[in-house]
Each structure stands twice: as structure tokens, then as C-alpha cells.
Amino acid sequence: MPSPFPGMDPWLENPRVWPDVHNALAGEIRAVLNDSLPGGYYAQLEERTEIVAFDGDESFKAVPDVGVGRTSDSDGGAAVLTGMRTEVTPSVRLTADDLPTLLDVGVYDLSNDLVTLVEILSPANKRQNRQEFLEKRITLLRSDAGLVEIDLLRRGRRVCGDSIGGPTVRVPVGTAYLVLVSRPWERGEPPYPSEGFCWHGWFLNLADPLPVVPVPLREADGEVPLDLQYCFNAAYDRGPFRRQASRYAEPPDPPLPPPAAEWAAQRIAAWRNAR
Structure with a gap:
């Protein structure tokens, strides 16, 4: 049974639930990409270890992301899963005029075979491991x-x-969730920002479905569409989340503002009635 919400489920942001959501979503993205990528490309989980704090206690978590690599094999077509959308959702193009001066950081050792990294942010990216993450990010953007x-x-x-x-990207006020895509051939020459650099952004509210975004390959090969809502729905339905309806008896963590909380309560009530 699908989630009560048309897009992201805010109850799944809870720090104790999110690691399982993160890993499940990464696995679904990997599966979808391996069914969609043309011959010569493959997707695999990229594991990183980070410190995650729960109630003041720090523990180490291995959190996978998804890397798209290139292989010399030509087997494998561009199969598309049933029900998966293929038309890329319109984005907001953000040009170099929107960007401040970039600060140089240390170089992060990247594999020469990496074509695209699909990065699912975690609480540690925004807090405990933020500096390390930002350094990795800028190194990737310079590759x-x-x-x-x-x-x-x-x-x-x-x-x-x-x-x-x-x-940087100016995020509109009221944005709940965010997806950014950077195509290497739209970055211009470092140091950034440069005239050729741009992001493609999807700024989402609670009521918005997750978008279909392009996954860049090598420029000559273009890109493949990735339906994030399809991946989220599969992760939700195949994971433990649909079995844990009791979580909705308590407010989400972090809480929702009053208008959004009322809307969410109506969604959950309709979802319970349909079970």
C-alpha cells in the first residue's frame, strides 16, 4: 500500500527511521537505473561511513549512495519498468548570475570511472560531517x-x-524538499562560478510528488530519466514503513507548521480508511 502522501512522507524524516529510508531508496534507485541505463553503463551502491548522533550519543553508520559507472561491456538495453515515468519534470535553470564566489577546498580522490553520483543527503551531511561532505561535493563539481x-x-x-x-542555489521560501542536478558539460571552466555553470533545481512542497530527473551520462550519450517518486513508492511499499501505521499517532520529527499539519492529518485519516 502506498504512503499517505503524494510525495515524501514527513514522518520518515525522523532520525531513527531515516537511515532505513535512505538505504531502501538508494537500493531502489540502483535497481531502476540498472534497468534503464544503456549498454556500457552500470549503477552500484557507494558506501560511506559517517557519524550520526542520536540524543547526544554518536554511532557509526554505513550509508550507501548510488554511483553510475561505465563499463566496456555493451550488453543491456534501455528497459523501462512498468508504471515508471520517462518524461523529465521541468526544472528551474539557475545561471552563474545567481551564484556567489566559490572558496577553494581540498581535493577528494574520485574514481576515474565515476560518471554520475546520486547523493541522498543525510542529517550528518547537514551537521556533524558537513565540512567533509562539502569538500567532497566541490571536488566532484570540479571533475x-x-x-x-x-x-x-x-x-x-x-x-x-x-x-x-x-x-550556491537560492532556495525559495517554503521549500520542503529539494533535488539538484549538475551536468558536467554545463559547468564551464573552474574556478566557479563561471559563465557556463548552472544547476537544475526542483523545489518541492509537501503536496508535490517527487520529480523525474535526468541522470547525466557522458555528454555524447546524453542522460536517462529517473523517476524518484516511483523509487520512493517502491521503497515504502517493500520496506517496513507501510506496516508501521502507529507512527502517525505522534507528530513528525521535525514537526510541521499548523496549516501543513492539518493537511497531513487529513491525508493520514483518508489513508487509514482505505486500509
């Missing part, structure tokens, strides 16, 4: 790899607003 950055967490400072991690 020939693409970046898909998915922020489904309302808590914490947006990393796209920190110039240490690359040219």
Missing part, C-alpha cells in the same frame, strides 16, 4: 562527473547554500 543531489530532510541547513561546497 567530469555528474551530480544528482536529493535532499528529503527539512531539518538542517541546506548544503546548496554553502559556498564552500560549490556554487
Whole structure:
């Protein structure tokens, strides 16, 4: 059974629930990409270890993201899963005029085979491990790899607003969730910002479905569409989340403002009645 919400479920942002959501979503994205990528490309989980604090206690969590690599094999077509959308959702183009001066950071060692990194942000990206994450981010933006950055967490400072991690993005007031895509061939030449640099952004409210975004390949090969709502729905339905209806008896963490909380309560009531 699908989530009560048309897009992201704000109850899944809870720090104790989010790691499972993160890993499940990464796995679904990997599966969808491996069904959609043309021959010569593959997607695999990229594991990183980070410190996550719960109630003052720090613990280490291995959190996978999704990397798109290139192989010399030509097997595998561009199969599309049933029900998955393929038309890219319109984005907001953000030009270099919107960007402040970039600060240089240390170089992060990237694999030469990396084509695009699909990054699902975690609480540690925004807080405990923010500096390390920003350094990795700017190194990636200075490479020939693409970046898909998915922020489904309302808590914490947006990393796209920190110039240490690359040219920044002005996020509209009231944005709940955010997806950014950077195509390598639209970056111009470092140092950034430069005339050719731009982001493609999707700024989402609670009522918005997650978008279909492009996953850049090599410029000559273009890109493939990735339906994030399809991936989220699969992660929700195949995971434990639909079995945990009791979570909706308590406010989400972080809480919703009153108008959004009322709307969410109506969604949850309709969802319960349909079960």
C-alpha cells in the first residue's frame, strides 16, 4: 500500500527511521537505473561511513549512495519498468548570475570511472560531517562527473547554500524538499562560478510528488530519466514503513507548521480508511 502522501512522507524524516529510508531508496534507485541505463553503463551502491548522533550519543553508520559507472561491456538495453515515468519534470535553470564566489577546498580522490553520483543527503551531511561532505561535493563539481543531489530532510541547513561546497542555489521560501542536478558539460571552466555553470533545481512542497530527473551520462550519450517518486513508492511499499501505521499517532520529527499539519492529518485519516 502506498504512503499517505503524494510525495515524501514527513514522518520518515525522523532520525531513527531515516537511515532505513535512505538505504531502501538508494537500493531502489540502483535497481531502476540498472534497468534503464544503456549498454556500457552500470549503477552500484557507494558506501560511506559517517557519524550520526542520536540524543547526544554518536554511532557509526554505513550509508550507501548510488554511483553510475561505465563499463566496456555493451550488453543491456534501455528497459523501462512498468508504471515508471520517462518524461523529465521541468526544472528551474539557475545561471552563474545567481551564484556567489566559490572558496577553494581540498581535493577528494574520485574514481576515474565515476560518471554520475546520486547523493541522498543525510542529517550528518547537514551537521556533524558537513565540512567533509562539502569538500567532497566541490571536488566532484570540479571533475567530469555528474551530480544528482536529493535532499528529503527539512531539518538542517541546506548544503546548496554553502559556498564552500560549490556554487550556491537560492532556495525559495517554503521549500520542503529539494533535488539538484549538475551536468558536467554545463559547468564551464573552474574556478566557479563561471559563465557556463548552472544547476537544475526542483523545489518541492509537501503536496508535490517527487520529480523525474535526468541522470547525466557522458555528454555524447546524453542522460536517462529517473523517476524518484516511483523509487520512493517502491521503497515504502517493500520496506517496513507501510506496516508501521502507529507512527502517525505522534507528530513528525521535525514537526510541521499548523496549516501543513492539518493537511497531513487529513491525508493520514483518508489513508487509514482505505486500509
